[in-house]
Amino acid sequence: MAILVTGGAGYIGSHTLIELYKAGLESVVYDNLSNASKESLKRVAQIIGQEITFVEGDIRNKEQLRELFSNYSIDGVIHFAGLKAVAESVQKPLEYYDNNVVGTLRLLEVMGEFDCKSIIFSSSATVYGEPNKMPIREEFPTGNGITNPYGRSKYMIEEILKDLSKSDSSWKIVILRYFNPIGAHESGLIGEDPNGIPNNLMPYISQVAIGKLNELQVFGDDYPTVDGTGVRDYIHVVDLANAHVKALEYLQKQTVMPEPLIVNVGRGQGYSVLELIRAFEKVSGVKVPYRIVGRREGDVAISYADATLAKKKLDWVARYDIEKMCADSWNWQKKNPNGYETS
């Protein structure tokens, strides 16, 4: 029996393959390589000393999915596949809804056909919109004030999963709402490899540090936060990967689930942009030039998780602090200045 990992060649997926291996679980990766290359899987194989089973395909293609489920005995699915660039989703809403929402529908339909009814879904803290209280708890309302199609696609999929669960309690579903994954595997062999100019802060910082970009733009220093810059809950990608193994263990113990288990995956602690820059400079010994510019549309001032439910339900806690996250991001960047292209 194996775990199907959709989007397993990507940033979070590739790190999760290592945690699955460490937990003694077989995995099958299904990815259309739209935002990844097979190199990440070769590197994972190098780390674990074992080949990764890979099938190239798209989650929107039911025939390909049927073939996949016919060829492998799939016990459960970790569903990472999706598009994730917030700004791009505003430009290309239909592409995002098609890929993320329609793709998930097709996947769920085929899972149902093959009576494979366990799934862990990669959701995001963006589903909370702009909550007026911190820390963010799972029962806070979702769906209001989401500023982009990417976030709305995650919200829609969550609603679909809740309806599915209501219709048939033999579906076992965990929805993980990620906060801000950064960092890399400590080998420096795998990490986040954005296409072009990074959308996220940490890859931006590390590309400025390595000299690929001149300076970091900090969007707004007039937020009601410790130093005026935006505050986020950063989580080491290896900790996040490990949360998936814990979620699988949880699913294995359930016989029926009347509703999905929805869990925040964050550290429960917020860091401002300037605090993250300082932590990075401290561990790397490299200065990161930055310039304050205006606020970016759609950004919230503060977002950090209440992470107690993850501990209670999944027996999961984050192990790595902000310095380890910065050190591992920098290690990956230094060893791979051009991402996976270097080899």
Ligand SMILES: NC(=O)c1ccc[n+]([C@@H]2O[C@H](COP(=O)([O-])OP(=O)(O)OC[C@H]3O[C@@H](n4cnc5c(N)ncnc54)[C@H](O)[C@@H]3O)[C@@H](O)[C@H]2O)c1
């Ligand atoms: N990285 C973050 O900050 C973050 C935060 C919250 C949620 N998430 C979610 O976690 C998941 C994984 O994120 P990531 O950072 O690893 O992204 P990623 O882009 O590195 O990985 C996603 C993978 O899915 C593949 N993919 C995309 N569309 C596909 C399709 N139609 N069929 C098959 N494969 C497809 C891509 O090629 C890529 O390898 C995504 O669903 C993302 O929305 C990410």
